[in-house]
Amino acid sequence: MLIANPNVKYEPYPDDLKRIMSIQKARESRAALAGWSQLNRNGTPLYSLPGLAAKLGVAEVLLKDESQRSALGSFKALGAPIALVRLILRQFPENCFAAEELLAGKYRSALASFTVISATDGNHGRALAAAAQSVGCRCVIVLHANVSTEREEPIAAYGAEIVRISGNYDESVETAAELAEKNGWLVVSDTSYEGYEEIPRDVMQGYGTIAAEIMEAETLQHSAGPVCTHVFLQGGVGGFAAGVASYLWELYGEQRPTFVVVEPEQADCLYQSARAGKAAKATGSVDSVMAGLACGDTSWLAWKFLQPCVDFFMTIPDDEAVAAMRSLADSSEEDVPVVAGESGAAGLAGLVRLARDPMQVALNAESRVLLINTEGDTAPEVYRELVGESGASVMARQANWLKRNAQ
Ligand SMILES: Cc1ncc(COP(=O)(O)O)c(C=O)c1O
Structure with missing residues (x-):
């Protein structure tokens, strides 16, 4: 399913949104995280995939x-x-804590009894647990019935206390809120609802680093024309898409690229929001192989950015995400093999689907498409089963490919 967003606006990035998220604040977030030992100091690679571009009939496919x-x-x-x-x-x-020293654990004794809590599908909870461990505070993570044990184990390994419930994601969010209320803990959620905006705003703002690095990439400095004409962004609650798209909107104003948000068919809250013209709930079962995108409720704050900014919302079935994982893992003379997890590959799945009927989103032989692989094999056994090869083996092929193709 695809919908052209009837509420999209072609105008410079509005001041009221800029007061919430901006390139300047994204820069500050990036600087505050720069010294954290868990992050790759070199940022992340941006690959051009010419083989895939030729197959899909576009000028270039870039993959961050x-x-x-x-x-x-x-x-x-x-x-x-x-x-x-x-x-x-x-x-x-x-x-008077210093931001950089917090993540270095300098104040752990002062923060030992400070407790944060969140519900998660996996990735957000893992990041929160790791940050809490670095800071030295306590972290409680609420997991719903569909979060696999292989997603639970790494969260627990970062020292988080796990609370397992039998309900779905939305119920895990409610449980986290109840436990926080009862115990005086603070909820650090990546999704926003009325009256809960500061923390999800900071989460989204952090994602601006991805856009900033793309703009700085060597490959793009040397290319003629606009950096990209289309950007495909995976949608869960909408925070990732809002964090990246708002940055590019502020940078390019009315000339911004076409944004396409891709969600699982069963968890279509953003697609439904576009139809309703306001933040809405998903209509499906909210159970998808794309675990990170299996969200039933739109983030209230993210929607403020997505409604005026995203050109198209689309949904894809699970098997197309799996086909995209395999396609990215495949080695070819031209394209580097990449480990993309179920949610990470969804943007490519959206592009492949639209490339069959490209005029709908004005894709053509001149188009330069940006994809962002948002995760690797965060559930290694699921990855191996779906792709038929382990993430480690794909990474070994990647290392060989990069060595062969080094200039
Ligand atoms: C791998 C991955 N990609 C994309 C998303 C979507 O992010 P958001 O929920 O902010 O829309 C998630 C969310 O958990 C994720 O884990």
Whole structure:
């Protein structure tokens, strides 16, 4: 399913949105996280995939590979940690903590009884647990019935206490809120609802680093014409898409690229929001192989950015995400093999689907398409089963490919 957003606006980035998220604030978040030991100091690679571009009939496919962001395996390493740092700075103004030193654990004794809690599908919770461990505070993570044990184990390995419920994601969000209320803990969620905006804003703002690095990339400095004509962004609650798209909107104004948000058919809250003209709930079962995108409720704050900015919302079936994972893992003479998890490959799945009927979104032989692989094999056994090869084996082929193609 595809819908052209009837509420999209072609105008410079509005001041009221700029007061919430901006390139300047994204820069500050990036600087505050720069010294965190969990992050890859070189940022993440941006690959051009000429073989895929030729197959799909476009001029270029660029892939920003967020699986390399950190040992945590996903772009979420940019969100929860900065939100936690900013929360602590707001909670303890009298302590005059320095942001960079918080993640180095300098104040762990002062923060030992400070407790944060969140519900998660996996990646956000893993990032929050890792950040809490670095800071030295306590972290409780609520997992719903469909979160696999192989997603639970790494969260627990970062020292988080796990609360398992039998309900779905939305119920895990409610449980986290109840436990926080009862125990005086603070919720660090990546999704926003009325009256809960500061923390999800900081999470989204952290994702601006991805856009900033893309703009700085060597490959693009040497290319003629606009950086890209189309950007495909995976949609869960909408925070990732809002964080990246708002940055590019502020940078390019009316000349911004065409944004396409891609969601699972069963978890179509953003697609439904576009239809309704306001933040809405998903209509499906909210159970998808794309675990990170299996969200039933739109983030209230993210929608403020997505409604005026995203050109198209689309949904894809699970098997197309799996085909995209395999396609990215495949080695070819021209394209580097990449480990893309179920949610990470969804943007490519959206592009492949639209390339069959390209006029709908004005894709043509001149188009330069940006994809962001938002996760690697964050559930290694699921990855092996779906792709038929382990993530480690694909990475070994990637290393060989890069060696062969080094200039
Ligand atoms: C790998 C991956 N990609 C994309 C997303 C979507 O992000 P958001 O929920 O902010 O829309 C998620 C969310 O958990 C994710 O884990």
